Structures are given as structure tokens and as C-alpha cells.
Amino acid sequence: ERTKLRRLKTAKSSTLDGVDIALHANIELPGDVANALDGGAEGVGLFRSEFLFLDRGDMPTEDEQFEAYRTVVKGMIGRPVTIRTFDLGYDKDLHPEKVAGERMQSNPALGLRAIRLSLAESKMFQTQLRAILRASQFGKIKLLIPMLSQAHEIDQTLAAIERAKATLRGENCPFDEAIEVGAMIEIPAAALAVGLFLRRLHFLSIGTNDLIQYTLAIDRSDEQVAHLYDPLHPAVLMLLAHTIASAEKVHIPVSICGELAGDPQLTRLLLGMGLRQFSMHPAQILSVKQRIMQSNCAELAPIVRRLLRYEEPGKIREQLDKLNA
Ligand code: PEP
Ligand code: MG
Numbered sequence: 001e002r003t004k005l006r007r008l009k010t011a012k013s014s015t016l017d018g019v020d021i022a023l024h025a026n027i028e029l030p031g032d033v034a035n036a037l038d039g040g041a042e043g044v045g046l047f048r049s050e051f052l053f054l055d056r057g058d059m060p061t062e063d064e065q066f067e068a069y070r071t072v073v074k075g076m077i078g079r080p081v082t083i084r085t086f087d088l089g090y091d092k093d094l095h096p097e098k099v100a101g102e103r104m105q106s107n108p109a110l111g112l113r114a115i116r117l118s119l120a121e122s123k124m125f126q127t128q129l130r131a132i133l134r135a136s137q138f139g140k141i142k143l144l145i146p147m148l149s150q151a152h153e154i155d156q157t158l159a160a161i162e163r164a165k166a167t168l169r170g171e172n173c174p175f176d177e178a179i180e181v182g183a184m185i186e187i188p189a190a191a192l193a194v195g196l197f198l199r200r201l202h203f204l205s206i207g208t209n210d211l212i213q214y215t216l217a218i219d220r221s222d223e224q225v226a227h228l229y230d231p232l233h234p235a236v237l238m239l240l241a242h243t244i245a246s247a248e249k250v251h252i253p254v255s256i257c258g259e260l261a262g263d264p265q266l267t268r269l270l271l272g273m274g275l276r277q278f279s280m281h282p283a284q285i286l287s288v289k290q291r292i293m294q295s296n297c298a299e300l301a302p303i304v305r306r307l308l309r310y311e312e313p314g315k316i317r318e319q320l321d322k323l324n325a
Contacts, residue, residue, distance in 0.1 A: 005286040007204040009040040013289050015271065016296045023289055024082070024279040026257055029054070030068050033075035035282040040289070045279025046144065046205065046257040047072060049128070050086045059124060065131035072248075073139035082205070082279075083132050084144040084184065085125070089113040109219065112311045114147030121157055129164035134178035144205055151196045154183065158200070186210035191239040195247045204247055205279065208258025213234055231260045232313035232320075239267075239306060244274045255279050267291040268323050272304025291324075 014020045025036035029052075036044060043311040052060045052068055060068070073081045090113045090189060118125040134251030145157055161181060168175050183190070183197050186207030189195060197204060215236050219231045230236070232319065240256070247254035255277035260266050262280030263288045270278070271292070276287060304324065309315045 004307070005290060008039075008286050008289050011293065013042070013291055013292055017296065017298050018020055019271075019276065019297045021145070021271070021292045022255070022277040023285050023292075024080075024255065024257075024277070025282045025285065026279055027072070027282075028234060030071040030075070032282070033072055036076070039282035039285040041079070041282060042284055043082070043140075044072065044076060045082050045255055045277070046082060047083045048087065049083055053086075055316070057246065059127075061132075061204050062127045062131045065128060066134050069135035069141070070138050073135055073141055073286065076139065078139060078276065080142060082138040082142045082144045082182070084146055085115065085118055085132075086293060087114040087146040089117040095282055097133060109213070115145050115153060115157060116147065119153065119160070122160065125160055126164055126167075129161055130168060133164055134173060135166055136179050137174045142180045142182060142203065143178065144182050144184060146207070147210075148183045148197070149187045149189045154197065154200045157179040157181075184210075184257075185243050185254075186214070188215045188239060191243045194243050198247060198250050198252050201252070203253040204243065204255070206240065206243055206254065206256045208236075208240070208256055208260045211239060211258065215239060230313045231266070232316045234313075234316075235307070235313060237308055237316070239271075241273045247309055248274050253277060264288050264291045265324060266294050268300055269304055269307070269320060271297050272300035272307075274301070 011071050013023050022042055024043045025039060026046040027033065027044055028048050036086055037048055052065060069083060089111065112120060132141060132143060143161065148154055148157070158181065165175065180202035182201050182205055183204035184207040185191050185194065185204050187198065188211065191211065209220060212218070212229060216228060216233055218225050220229060240301070244254055249275035254271065256275060257279035261278040262284030267288050268291065280288065307316055307319050310319070
């Protein structure tokens with residue numbers, strides 16, 4: 001089975017009815033690029049840049065970050081690399097207290113996390129943006145912003161990016177002027193009011209790990225409620241379907257980069273919702289590609305529409321099993 005999958009590495013990722021599906025890799029460190037390429041990724045859909053803090057007590061300098069981002073984009077040899085700005089202040093054991101100091105809080109999942117922390121720590125954010133922009137002259141980089149929920153946060157973020165660009169121009173430092181900026185959709189408010197994202201940004205990436213946590217009020221790291229953490233809850237599926245359909249209507253690219261994008265049992269469900277871009281752990285890419293190559297998007301759309309009417313995740317799972325058999 002492994003060797004059969006390996007043979008799919010160079011196969012085209014398209015469905016039986018000829019729809020091309022982009023398969024990208026999630027990475028955490030520059031050293032993961034080899035795995036991404038080995039898995040046959042067409043690009044990096046999510047580079048979790050906060051992992052640059054791993055195993056160190058301080059903030060990586062602009063040059064250290066620049067080196068890391070350049071290594072990734074050069075390593076991907078012309079393929080696009082989506083760099084997510086720091087998602088600090090939450091669960092990852094990355095010593096963010098060294099940056100955030102006294103800002104550490106009692107309920108970090110609902111606190112000063114991700115873009116909220118970056119906007120509050122403008123020096124840290126400018127350093128990161130400059131490093132990413134400088135690396136953008138070496139390949140195709142896109143900027144992805146975590147945990148946005150409000151229009152004014154998007155506008156503030158875009159203004160911060162403009163500031164970083166202006167300082168680089170002042171130093172005659174080249175960068176990609178047309179760099180695309182996108183948002184993680186991982187807060188229910190963002191999925192429901194997705195229009196305000198679509199009007200301001202170039203692309204969306206749905207972070208289902210957090211979207212499920214916040215929709216169902218289930219701490220994603222709490223074992224005691226893990227059995228309630230269900231990607232097939234109808235509310236979660238409604239948010240996914242709404243986000244994907246809304247983006248498609250205005251021709252804004254949308255991908256899913258949460259764990260469920262890498263589950264081949266859910267591939268047909270997502271194809272039926274209209275998803276055309278997936279980003280996942282590199283080890284999952286070939287299994288998902290195999291499922292894609294055996295699927296028909298036109299057939300799946302009406303089946304999935306019916307499936308979205310079920311109230312019980314168990315029923316939906318049953319139907320999916322049939323669909324996958
Ligand atoms: C997500 O929330 O789905 C996601 C991809 O980001 P992270 O797991 O890093 O929070
Ligand atoms: Mg997230």
C-alpha cells in the first residue's frame with residue numbers, strides 16, 4: 001500500500017471529472033521542506049512561523065527570521081509558500097512569555113493571542129513583517145494572518161504591512177510589492193461574517209482546529225472533553241460550507257489547513273462543499289490525493305448538500321462511510 005501510494009507522488013491531483021485540486025503542506029520549521037517536497041506538495045499552505053521560537057528563550061532577530069523564510073522559499077523551488085505570522089500567546093510551549101512578558105493571561109485561547117498579540121507588540125510584528133517581505137524577493141511568498149475577527153483588525157494589519165513595506169523602500173531593499181495577504185478563518189465570527197474578509201484580502205485559509213474549538217466551546221487540548229470535539233457537528237459543517245461557497249462566489253481562493261484537510265475519510269465531503277485547495281501534514285498528501293483521483297466533484301456536490309441536513313454527527317459519519325466505500 002505504501003509503495004502504491006508512493007507512485008502517486010508525480011501523478012496529477014485531479015478528480016475523475018477533471019477538476020484540479022491543489023495539495024499543499026503544513027510545516028513548522030525550515031527542516032520540514034524536504035518532507036513537503038517528498039510528499040509531493042505543490043507548495044506550503046501553512047508555515048507555522050511561531051515554531052521559530054522553539055527551544056530558545058528569546059525572540060528571533062530580523063536576520064534570523066529572514067534566513068529561515070528564505071531557506072523555506074528557496075527550498076520549495078518556485079512553489080508558493082504561505083507564511084503565517086506568529087500565533088503566539090496560546091498553548092504551544094514556545095516560551096512566548098519572553099515576548100509577551102506580563103501579558104500572560106488566565107484564558108489564553110480567548111485572550112491576547114496571535115494577531116492580537118502581534119498588533120499589541122508592534123515592534124515584534126514589524127520585525128517579522130520586514131523579514132518576510134525581504135524573503136519575498138527569493139520566491140513566491142504569501143502572508144497569512146491568524147485569529148482575525150474584525151474589520152478594523154484587518155485594516156490595522158494591512159496598515160502595519162504597508163509600514164513595513166515603506167521602511168524597506170526607504171532602504172532600497174527589494175521585496176514583492178504585490179505580496180498577497182490572507183486570513184485564517186478560525187473564529188466562528190469570521191466564518192459567519194466572511195464577506196468583510198473577502199472584501200479586504202486576497203485569500204482565506206480555514207483553520208478548523210481552532211474553528212471547531214471555538215464553535216463547540218471545547219478546549220482542543222482538554223482530554224476530558226475530547227469526545228465532544230467533533231468535526232462533523234452540523235454547526236461546524238455549516239460554517240465550512242458557508243465560508244467555501246462565499247469565497248467561491250467572489251472568486252477568492254480558499255483552503256483548509258486544519259487537521260481535517262488531511263483526513264482522507266473527509267476528502268469527499270470537502271470536495272462536495274466546493275473545496276479545491278487543501279493544506280496538511282506532508283505525510284497525508286498522497287492518501288488524500290488517492291481519494292481525490294477516485295472522486296467526482298459534480299456527483300459529490302448534491303450528495304453533500306443532502307448530507308448537511310443531518311443533525312447527528314454519527315449519521316453523517318455513516319453516510320460518509322458509504323460514500324467512501
Ligand atoms: C487551525 O487552527 O486549524 C490551524 C491550522 O492552526 P493551529 O493548529 O496552528 O492553531
Ligand atoms: Mg489555529
